[in-house]
Amino acid sequence: MNCLRFWGKKRQRQQSEAKNSNCQQQVEEEVYISKNELQKKALQTNGVIELEEYQKLVNALQTTIVGLEKQQQNLQNLVAALTERVGISEVAKCVERDRVAQLETDVGRLAEEQSRKLHELGNDVNEELELVAEMFAKMEECPKQQQHNIDASTEEHRGNVEQQNKPREMNESLNSIQAMVVAELEQQKLSNANKFAEIEQQNALHEKVVMMEQYQKTQQLNIVDLQKTVAVLSEAKKGIAGLIPQQNRWDFAASKKGIAGLIPQQNRWDFSACHDQLALIGPDQLIVQHNGDNLGDRSVLAEVPIPTNPYGIFYFELTIIGKEGYVSIGFAPKAMPLDGWVGWCEGTYAYGSNGGFWGHEVAGCSHSRYGRPFIKGKLKFGVGDIVGCGVNLATRQIIYTKNGQRLDTANLFVTFAAELFPCVTLYNSGAKIEANFGPNFEYKF
Incomplete structure (x- = not known):
């Protein structure tokens, strides 16, 4: 009976061991299948696992570990x-203790093996997860790289477009600058024209002012000369009043008759005092021409010199009628x-066409x-102008005129050494x- 119980218990143990062995094998097969399924899924994704598949894979792995x-x-x-169910005696327990210890050892070994396999599976799963994460990171990096490449390509295309547009922009800029310069030049021309017109008006006004000043000076000089002449004549009249009665007088009727017609010149150029060219x-020997090569x-000098008496004004004029050139008019010994x-030359006085008074x-x-x-x-x-030269015999002041206007000759005098x-x-x-040589002059005394 005890033997039957023993064999019954042994059979139960064997069945339990077989069941445990089957359980372990089933666990290993499930782990192997899970690992293979993970590898297959990892291989099937080929690095293109999206976020939802990655989450499903993690959930499945966690479910397997829990199972x-x-x-x-x-x-x-x-x-x-099983240990509680086996109710053997102390002897049987002693007999079976080693067997139970062995079974416990086997169970511990199986547990350790399962734990080791679970750890390896966890490591494999972690590696797979890292691989999946790396692949997912690559997938995320790929769009960024593609976007970067697209941006670079776009920037390069934009640079090419800008490079192509640069000549056009430069031409447009040059055209704009040219238009601005042309407008500025036109405005400057208009401004210059206005300034020139204003300057011409100012010059004309200035010339009028100068002419008025010259006229005033001429009138003042004439008044002074007339006053001095009157004074000299008054003194002369006083000196001769009681000496000799006048034996002659001017024939005013003849003078008036002569003025009404042509009056013979009082002087002329001297052939004997003329250069051979x-x-x-x-x-009348009034026209002189330079015929030299x-x-x-x-x-050339005139025939009649300046009178030495201290009365009146000696004066003559020239009209420039030939080619333009240097001309000098004056008095010479x-x-x-x-x-x-x-x-x-020494001892001469003159007014030159270059605008200078000489000899003073x-x-x-x-x-x-x-x-x-x-x-x-x-x-x-120059050509077309009428210039005059004279001397106030009472004061010895020289007189210069141009086109009927007396020029300023204050403090300019001549000497009569010869x-x-x-x-x-x-x-x-x-x-x-x-x-x-008079008496009808452009300048009116």
């Missing part, structure tokens, strides 16, 4: 129940060289390299003048 833990707990419960033209000073220049030593005047004094900055004259004759110098070939 394995439950099976292990069931196995331990089964061993405990100057031609005296006309019966080369440039040079060519001079008979000894002046005919190839000399009146005003330049006054404060502030300039000097030539030979020491001759001259005053520059006066009015120039007789002074009207003189003109022509420098350029073809130059030509016509003299007027």
